[in-house]
Amino acid sequence: MNAAGKLKLIAWLRRPKSSFGLLAGIASFVVLMSLAAWLEEAYDLMLSAPFILVAFLLVSVGSGIIVQHRFTLRLGDTIFNSPAQGWQRAWQRLSTWARESNILLAILLALCIGFPVTMFYAVQSIQTIVKDCQQDLEAQAQMYEEQIPTTSFSRPLCECLSQQFLRKNGVVRLALFNTRILDITDFEGVTPTDEQVCLNSVLGVNVELLSRQTSPVRSWGALARMKPGSE
Numbered sequence: 001m002n003a004a005g006k007l008k009l010i011a012w013l014r015r016p017k018s019s020f021g022l023l024a025g026i027a028s029f030v031v032l033m034s035l036a037a038w039l040e041e042a043y044d045l046m047l048s049a050p051f052i053l054v055a056f057l058l059v060s061v062g063s064g065i066i067v068q069h070r071f072t073l074r075l076g077d078t079i080f081n082s083p084a085q086g087w088q089r090a091w092q093r094l095s096t097w098a099r100e101s102n103i104l105l106a107i108l109l110a111l112c113i114g115f116p117v118t119m120f121y122a123v124q125s126i127q128t129i130v131k132d133c134q135q136d137l138e139a140q141a142q143m144y145e146e147q148i149p150t151t152s153f154s155r156p157l158c159e160c161l162s163q164q165f166l167r168k169n170g171v172v173r174l175a176l177f178n179t180r181i182l183d184i185t186d187f188e189g190v191t192p193t194d195e196q197v198c199l200n201s202v203l204g205v206n207v208e209l210l211s212r213q214t215s216p217v218r219s220w221g222a223l224a225r226m227k228p229g230s231e
Contacts (some may be wrong), residue, residue, distance in 0.1 A: 008079050011091055016074050018098030019105035020067025026108065029060035071098075121175035126162045127180065133158035153202050159197035164190045 033056065033187055036042045046052045071094075078090045137154045168188040176182045 006085075009081050011088075012076070013229045015072075016098035017080075018068070018071055019101045020071050020098075021064035022103060022105055023064075023069035023108075025060045025064030028063040032056045032059065038051060118172060118175045122166075122171045123210075125174050125177040125215060126166065127163045129165065130155065130158045157198055157202045160202055161190055161195065164194040165196065 017215050036052075036056075036231070046056075075094055076092060078087055122169045137158070144163070165187075169177075173182065173187065177187070
């Protein structure tokens with residue numbers, strides 16, 4: 001075997017491992033699911049017949065295998081069947097594409113893992129905020145002689161306030177709520193205007209028009225401010 005043959009054999013043994021097959025399989029599955037969701041009848045049929053979902057998976061796997069096989073054949077043709085001059089340049093280009101496909105797959109996996117994890121902790125933070133808010137409202141209700149049941153509207157009111165808090169700080173920051181990564185001063189608290197919007201939305205009243213100083217509704221509007229770290 002001459003020097004050129006040895007060089008081609010070494011290039012084949014060191015051929016890049018790409019992720020084109022996995023990317024093609026994922027893309028195929030996303031496209032099929034999107035089409036099924038777009039066609040309501042097909043989506044309902046898919047839910048009632050699980051074998052359709054299995055068929056989608058098989059088609060996606062087959063697409064990935066075909067793409068990966070074609071890439072391997074392309075490498076082989078470039079190394080062994082291409083003209084003597086210029087095959088190394090083509091091999092380097094294919095190696096760059098393979099490396100970029102691996103980076104793209106890593107980014108995709110990071111998003112697929114990071115998004116649900118972030119949403120999980122954000123939901124946990126919202127549940128904690130709503131629970132603490134409900135406890136504060138119900139505790140303040142016991143301070144007044146006029147006892148008004150708070151269970152019917154305390155949760156919707158607190159959920160509205162938590163949504164205002166989410167809108168001001170974002171999902172990622174909310175996922176880091178009550179952690180050591182972000183200090184409580186780094187969060188933007190809910191303002192009295194936001195409280196007024198929630199009170200008008202849930203209770204259907206305007207707190208500014210209430211004249212009685214002992215009104216539980218008026219007091220709760222101030223005590224329900226969602227400032228980070230308040231307990």
